[in-house]
Amino acid sequence: MRAVDDAVRLLVQTGKARVRATPCEMVSVHQALGLVLAEDVSSPVDVPPRDNSAMDGYAYRHADAERAGFTVPVSARIAAGQAPGALASGSAARIFTGAEIPAGADTVAMQEDCRLEDGHVVIAAAVTPGANIRPQGQDVRRGDVILHAGRRLRPQELGLLASVGRAEVSVHRPLRVAVFSTGDELVEPGRPLAPGQIYNSNRATLAGLLAAWGMVMIDCGICPDRPERVVALLERAARDADVVITSGGVSVGEEDHVKGAVERLGSLDLWKIAIKPGKPLAFGEVLGTPFMGLPGNPASVFVTALMLLRPFLFSLAGADDVSPMALAARATFSRKAGKREEYLRVRRRGDAVEIFANQSSGMLSSACWGDGLVRQRAGQAIAEDDLVEFLPYSAFFTPL
């Protein structure tokens, strides 16, 4: 059996090697949430571009004001957005938050520390020289690379790009992922269920994940059981999509038609991965397009999509960091050691995690009940109150 970490390393390596194949495009910064930057962005400006006032108050040169006993005439008024002239020597300027500090001033007294008397401002002597000024270039310096290629864009990165004047950026085109479901027992939701049938839930889970990841799902529906139809569908998917994925069927053999079709059009490896739920994973290519076959059980699909599919798709999409976020939490349960790395569906309560009673791979409700996974390493026994690795779902769903 292959260790999870080894499998991820191999998947990421394969993904990274293919990144250059995905084309780039310019998009509006406002539309770029979750996309992967395809350029190093350097700033053409200092942010802020000039020293500015952090407060509403009065701007003055501290040494001048000190000499005048901190009572000086008000010679100007500077609102935000104005380009101020130089400050008359020995005077102060009424100034507002965000407004540029005039040449000749080096300190701002906030208005609560001042009073106006007869055209003069009386400034509390305690205001320290240099106070309440945001220096030019404090946030970003002109020429700095503010974000590197490979960065997934979160809301704050959109703000940072805007702050240096960027309205558009070059990003990797969102990945197009073709999704097949396999299994003659599957029926799409909304239709009646005949004996022997179950509803197809994996397509909806995968649709949600791909949407959360900013990717485009090409829905190929439920794979029919006629080999020539499967080949035709796979051919079309491989031509239209950047990746082809299936859930179910690939490890089964006798009742499987996808495996043969993939092998006819490309190549396929069947991996046994030391992961629970999960284990069988098919990985290969169809007409040069990467192919991944996930297991069929709903909780297995969910866990392997987070732990194996996600790092593969993200590296293929050009992202640099694909590791999940793991934090320490206290277990309220005990559990024997196993041979495979197990991903337990848990619920967080403060700094502790409770476990869902039934960890069967068929139980999708186990994943809905809680808000994350606990990674139980192979050979690791968990005792009550042990600190364990908690992987919050939210960290899997966003541009981290």
Add this chain to the structure above:
Amino acid sequence: MRAVDDAVRLLVQTGKARVRATPCEMVSVHQALGLVLAEDVSSPVDVPPRDNSAMDGYAYRHADAERAGFTVPVSARIAAGQAPGALASGSAARIFTGAEIPAGADTVAMQEDCRLEDGHVVIAAAVTPGANIRPQGQDVRRGDVILHAGRRLRPQELGLLASVGRAEVSVHRPLRVAVFSTGDELVEPGRPLAPGQIYNSNRATLAGLLAAWGMVMIDCGICPDRPERVVALLERAARDADVVITSGGVSVGEEDHVKGAVERLGSLDLWKIAIKPGKPLAFGEVLGTPFMGLPGNPASVFVTALMLLRPFLFSLAGADDVSPMALAARATFSRKAGKREEYLRVRRRGDAVEIFANQSSGMLSSACWGDGLVRQRAGQAIAEDDLVEFLPYSAFFTPL
């Protein structure tokens, strides 16, 4: 000053009181990621609908096979999706993963534990009665409420809805949020910067957050400094949107035109909140539509949007749980106690968090550098190696 928790409680209360005003709509489950459920969903079916096989192998009645010395004739073949007839007494059926267990069988031996001899299957005696069967209703029982109204839909909930046959669900219509920027110093990215001006970054940060939250931004641009224009813009925004928000300007007074306009069209409270960065927050309504005025500094906008705007918008959108996820992490820094609750921009490294050197409210780069906030409570000093509350950004960005 108002404590952060008190402010949030008041905002959530106001939001919840207005939920019924947002209309509901039916959407496809595949399109429902991040939306808030507006109905209790109960299941019309058992999942799985019948006992089925967890493995490829042979199905039989354990007592019969034992009596026959675990060598029994193979009388049937049951693939997934077929409705099997009853099993002939004293025989076994070849069966595949996901296929329905025939009446008369109570155990599945996986194929690795069997060998075929002359039309008979020889079953390892060690297979326990009842093995490898997924019982009917294991995941969901018919009539169970699987998800309650108020639940934000994550990928796994989409899967669960599909698993009980739901193709569409009733959700709250995504919130429409009108966003104004204020400040005469602001220029939109992509244009040249004149002296005294800075680029408007808050709009992009807010656009990203609203997109991450599944909400619709109505972009009202930069507020002009003519009172009658502001009133007209606010009127239109209040009519078209479910909420109106601004960044900057509202606390300033002399140079502010939004405050007067809001007061003319509705009402406005100025709150001083014990939060850093942040502090001033305007909260009120315009022609009956809720209004929130965020601070103007980019890091203040980011932090107050996560801590104050998010719980308000989420409760207004009908969500039941709006609290952020806080986990324990070890501080690699020390910090004096302060009077306000401070949200430090940090970066996680394993179980430890490092702090960004400059925590100024003007530094948006502080939020891009890391992956979460540390909440430093008012009066709490932090020493190196203390366990502190870490709030990962990702938990703020997703349907938690």
